[in-house]
Amino acid sequence: MHGPLPLPAADVDALARRTRARRRRETLLTHASLVLGVLVFAFPIYLTLIGSTHDVNTIGRGDVPLLPGGEAIANYAQAWSAGGGRYMGVPAAGMLANSLVMALLITLGKIAISLASAYAVVFFRFPFRMLAFWLIFITLMLPVEVRIIPTFQVMVDLQLTNSMAGLTVPLIASATATLLFRQFFLTIPDEYVEAAKIDGAGPLRFFKDVVLPLSVTNIAALFVILFIYGWNQYLWPLLIVNDRSLETIVVGLTKMIGGGDAQNEWNVIMATAVLALLPPVAVVVLMQRWFVKGLTETEK
Amino acid sequence: MEKRVIFKGWALPLALLLPQLVITGVFFFWPAGQAVYQSFLREDAFGLSRQFVGLENFADVLTDPTWLDALWRSGFFSASVAFLALSVALFLAVQADKHIRGAATYKTLLIWPYAVAPAIAAVLWLFMFHPNIGLFGRMLNAAGIPWNYKLNGDQAMLLVILASAWKQVSYNFIFFLAGLQSIPKSVLEAAAIDGARPARRFWTVVFPLLSPTAFFLLVVNLVYAFFDTFGVIHALTQGGPGKATETLIYRVYTDGVMNLNLGSSAAQSVILMVLVIALTMVQFRYIERKVHY
Amino acid sequence: MATLQLRDVRKSFGATQVLHGVDLDVAEGEMIVIVGASGCGKSTLLRIVAGLEAATSGRVLIGGQDVTPLEPADRDVAMVFQSYALYPHMSVFDNMAYGLKIRGLPREQIRRRVQDAAELLGIAALLERRPRQLSGGQRQRVAMGRAIVREPKLFLFDEPLSNLDAKLRVQMRAEIRRLQKRLGVTSLFVTHDQVEAMTLGDRLVVMHQGHAAQTATPMEIWERPADTYVAGFIGSPAMNFLPATLAAGGTAARLDTNGLVLPFADGRRPGEEGRRLLLGIRPEHLRPGVGGLDLHIELVEPLGGESVLHGRLADGTALTAKLPGALHAEGPLGVIIPLEHLHVFDAQTGRRLDAQA
Incomplete structure (x- = not known):
């Protein structure tokens, strides 16, 4: 604390100097913290990226390199078309395709049935409307991991294991997406519905011509969130699929590592890890604006 | 809130609701009911007969010292992950919210780890801390610190905590940043004119105004640490060494899938469900209150 | 209470220059109103005096001392914001006491000062309330109270009346003038409203495109406008x-x-x-x-x-x-x-x- 002004001129000078020094220090500290933060989050990826460009012996010996090597093409080619040798090689190309199909089916499925049910709940009155809404709402509370074993048994009973349908359909029910669309539909002015009625448009036409175009940004935002949710599924595919041709890349990658033996083909594993990372990271970075909107709005 | 103007009819809306309701019914309510039902049953070793045992499965679970260990471990694990992920994210968000050159770039570079699956996060950390091939793992050993998370339970726990928190920071960062941006700039300026230095401004104005966000994130992080980190643990330590990183959700998996002890697994699932519902309820109560802020 | 001097204050945001060298001398206890259309730089000027914005060049002197490099906290000024900027998580009492607590005043003295200011403003009954429980006019008074208790060298007002309805605005206008005269604190008041400017100011500064087009008493500005802009801006029609x-x-x-x-x-x-x-x-x-x-x-x-x-x-x-x-x-x-x-x-x-x- 300083005394009340007016201070002697020398003190003001000293104060001014201290203020300038403090500001410089603060700016420097801010940048330093952020650079450090960025490094902490980028370094693991960097290390993996570097590892994926060296031959198997360099990494196996434990000479962890910090600069790229010359084996990138060979490693990625092997990962893409053959997989890791010690682990009965499942090519990454197939696993990536499985992950992509799974992520897209979950994403589009969730968006479609959530749009439909939110539209029904908001724009109609019918018996048991609120009951239906609450039934959907309750599912918000239980993540799939909690009820995983009984759900798995249901899948066995329905003979849905080892199928793309079994992989995706149970994950398609979505309370969050339904809530988001409901929230958004409630902000669509009543006048729009009135105008549609006066123009003689029915509910389906109103949906197609008015509601859907208005929802485009919300759909884009949800798409990012749900695509990542779908791509990153782990426990569910682990349980449902043991047919290697349906393996997803995230599960396949950890199976390649197994117990983490030093003798693993680490270079190929690292190349596969990079391939597994790339699509969801690309979606987040390229669609950053929608991503942030989607995240902060679905969760509130 | 309800719409005043609506369409007539009930067949169309029911048809629109049907897919969601069927999926919810078949894959949600049926298994949840099954879990509750099975938690009261016990199967013999060969799966030939079942008998109703009342609350015995629950009693067994709740008195099983290894389960209680897993409960305590989960608590410690979740609290550590939540604390680490929240404090780092808050610190970075406060820095990135300042008016500095390149703020947008920093934000982008801190946001993307959200896209990394927990299991992949674990793999990345394995690459760094593997005792033989990991850069830091080898550095630690070279420095005379015996590092092998595959043998040392505490090190295994530390590693799964770090990997789990690492993955969650970007999520928290985004929400803290949104929270910071919703604080009116003039309120902070008023505090500056009132004589508050940056540190004091943070603790007396920014932090209290962020507390609803922080509380919401705390619940989300606890739920994440309890359930979504299965992939981290499965990829990194498989619950080991011994049971050093076996959390409740991992225990459900081993009892149900590996040991096929369905009654116990179901009882554990039901306990977890109650736990999540309790957490979610607390959160809703809080969100309702914060609306007045 | 202190004098305020601005010496050739300039400000650019990137390539756009918003202040082209403003000079001003404010005597002790004087109320100066800075008036101009939106975008003329008047708010920027006020924020530079407060220390919230750094001038690109030029100097700000309070009580004869160059405070240009100092932070708001070291300038001993108080400000009333257009949005009031009350701390939403604090009671009215704590809102008003915040600046005094930071300055480490004894608890009893804080209580007395806040009580006195609250009585002066007629909000003594509201001290336990939160800002969201107050009407617009009451919030305005709390914002004033927060400035008054500080007994600062300088009051800064950034369009404080523009969020009030017309009737309340006229009432608060008169009240601010009475208070300012009674407390005798040197004040800078920014507004776009020429009636507010004419009625409140000892002198006005009419700002136009980053220049002080004219600095004079209200009557002088009305009777002898310095240029066609000032002549057209002041007076209605x-x-x-x-x-x-x-x-x-x-x-x-x-x-x-x-x-x-x-x-x-x-x-x-x-x-x-x-x-x-x-x-x-x-x-x-x-x-x-x-x-x-x-x-x-x-x-x-x-x-x-x-x-x-x-x-x-x-x-x-x-x-x-x-x-x-x-x-x-x-x-x-x-x-x-x-x-x-x-x-x-x-x-x-x-x-x-x-x-x-």
């Missing part, structure tokens, strides 16, 4: 401008519209015969009569005791007149220009041309 040329050896002006020669009442203006001028005449100074201008009235706005007439001259120049009485009809009307109310401006620069001594 706005001053009329008529193109003319200098005539009769600088002792008169000849109107373009009808060649009428108007001799200057106060003396000759410099310049050659035929120099381009703009003659300003306020609508309320026009009088009905013949031998002046022939106005064709297009619109009559009755205000009760008087009427505002909008019309055009024969050559299409728009002219507004404010005449006493309610009964005026659309159609032709003769008006005369009282010579003692004529303002003379240079047509090129817009600067006022004063009579030569």
Whole structure:
């Protein structure tokens, strides 16, 4: 604390100097913290990226390199078309395709049935409307991991294991997406519905011509969130699929590592890890604006 | 809130609701009911007969010292992950919210780890801390610190905590940043004119105004640490060494899938469900209150 | 209480310069109103005085001391924001006490100061409430109270009344003026509202595109505006401008519209015969009569005791007149220009041309 002004001129000078020094220090500290933060989050990826460009012996010996090597093409080619040798090689190309199909089916499925049910709940009155809404709402509370074993048994009973349908359909029910669309539909002015009625448009036409175009940004935002949710599924595919041709890349990658033996083909594993990372990271970075909107709005 | 103007009819809306309701019914309510039902049953070793045992499965679970260990471990694990992920994210968000050159770039570079699956996060950390091939793992050993998370339970726990928190920071960062941006700039300026230095401004104005966000994130992080980190643990330590990183959700998996002890697994699932519902309820109560802020 | 001096204060945001060198001297206890249209730089100027914004160049002196490099906290100023900027998580008491707690005043003294200020402002009963439980007018008072308890060197007001409804605004305006006079604190008040400016300020600074177009007392600004911008900005309805040329050896002006020669009442203006001028005449100074201008009235706005007439001259120049009485009809009307109310401006620069001594 300083005394009340007016201070002697020398003190003001000293104060001014201290203020300038403090500001410089603060700016420097801010940048330093952020650079450090960025490094902490980028370094693991960097290390993996570097590892994926060296031959198997360099990494196996434990000479962890910090600069790229010359084996990138060979490693990625092997990962893409053959997989890791010690682990009965499942090519990454197939696993990536499985992950992509799974992520897209979950994403589009969730968006479609959530749009439909939110539209029904908001724009109609019918018996048991609120009951239906609450039934959907309750599912918000239980993540799939909690009820995983009984759900798995249901899948066995329905003979849905080892199928793309079994992989995706149970994950398609979505309370969050339904809530988001409901929230958004409630902000669509009543006048729009009135105008549609006066123009003689029915509910389906109103949906197609008015509601859907208005929802485009919300759909884009949800798409990012749900695509990542779908791509990153782990426990569910682990349980449902043991047919290697349906393996997803995230599960396949950890199976390649197994117990983490030093003798693993680490270079190929690292190349596969990079391939597994790339699509969801690309979606987040390229669609950053929608991503942030989607995240902060679905969760509130 | 309800719409005043609506369409007539009930067949169309029911048809629109049907897919969601069927999926919810078949894959949600049926298994949840099954879990509750099975938690009261016990199967013999060969799966030939079942008998109703009342609350015995629950009693067994709740008195099983290894389960209680897993409960305590989960608590410690979740609290550590939540604390680490929240404090780092808050610190970075406060820095990135300042008016500095390149703020947008920093934000982008801190946001993307959200896209990394927990299991992949674990793999990345394995690459760094593997005792033989990991850069830091080898550095630690070279420095005379015996590092092998595959043998040392505490090190295994530390590693799964770090990997789990690492993955969650970007999520928290985004929400803290949104929270910071919703604080009116003039309120902070008023505090500056009132004589508050940056540190004091943070603790007396920014932090209290962020507390609803922080509380919401705390619940989300606890739920994440309890359930979504299965992939981290499965990829990194498989619950080991011994049971050093076996959390409740991992225990459900081993009892149900590996040991096929369905009654116990179901009882554990039901306990977890109650736990999540309790957490979610607390959160809703809080969100309702914060609306007045 | 202190003086405030601004010396050649400039500010640029990137390539856009918003302040082009502003100078100002504020005496102890004086209330200065900075008035101008939105985007003229008035709020930026205030924020530079507060220390919330750093000037690109120039100096700010409070009490004769250069505070330019200092943080807001070290300047001992208080500010009332347009949005009030109350701390939403604190009670009214804590809102007002916050700055005093930071300065480490004894608890008892804080309580007394807050109590006194609350009573002065009539909000003593609200001290336990949160800002969200208050009406707009009450929030405004709390914001004032927060400034008053600090007993700062300088009060800064950033359009504090613009979020209030019209009636409350007039009431608070008078109250702020009374308080400021009673406390005798040097004040800077920013507004876009010319009525607020005229009624509140000891002196006004009329800002225009980052310049202080004129700094003077309200009456001086009204009677002797420094340029056509100030002349048009202050006064309602706005001053009329008529193109003319200098005539009769600088002792008169000849109107373009009808060649009428108007001799200057106060003396000759410099310049050659035929120099381009703009003659300003306020609508309320026009009088009905013949031998002046022939106005064709297009619109009559009755205000009760008087009427505002909008019309055009024969050559299409728009002219507004404010005449006493309610009964005026659309159609032709003769008006005369009282010579003692004529303002003379240079047509090129817009600067006022004063009579030569």
